[in-house]
Amino acid sequence: MGQKKQKSKAEFVLFNVEYQDGTRTSNRRVPSSLLGGFEGDAPARGFIEEQDREIAERSGMPRGPIKTIKRA
Numbered sequence: 001m002g003q004k005k006q007k008s009k010a011e012f013v014l015f016n017v018e019y020q021d022g023t024r025t026s027n028r029r030v031p032s033s034l035l036g037g038f039e040g041d042a043p044a045r046g047f048i049e050e051q052d053r054e055i056a057e058r059s060g061m062p063r064g065p066i067k068t069i070k071r072a
Contacts, residue, residue: 013029013032014026014029014030014072015041015070016070017068018068019065019066020064020065020066023064027072028048030043030047031047041071045066
């Protein structure tokens with residue numbers, strides 16, 4: 001008989017982001033290695049803000065400030 005596959009820990013955690021201007025993005029991927037510990041999900045905000053800066057540089061269209069971040 002074959003061996004069962006071992007379930008691995010998820011590599012990414014998905015977040016829904018709401019911006020102060022009312023726009024939303026869904027399923028933003030954040031590496032699970034950044035999360036946990038004493039800060040919990042707080043490092044996700046910095047990671048998503050950095051992603052937004054990179055996207056804004058490429059597209060020329062900056063995002064507004066983040067209002068809330070919630071796990072999807």
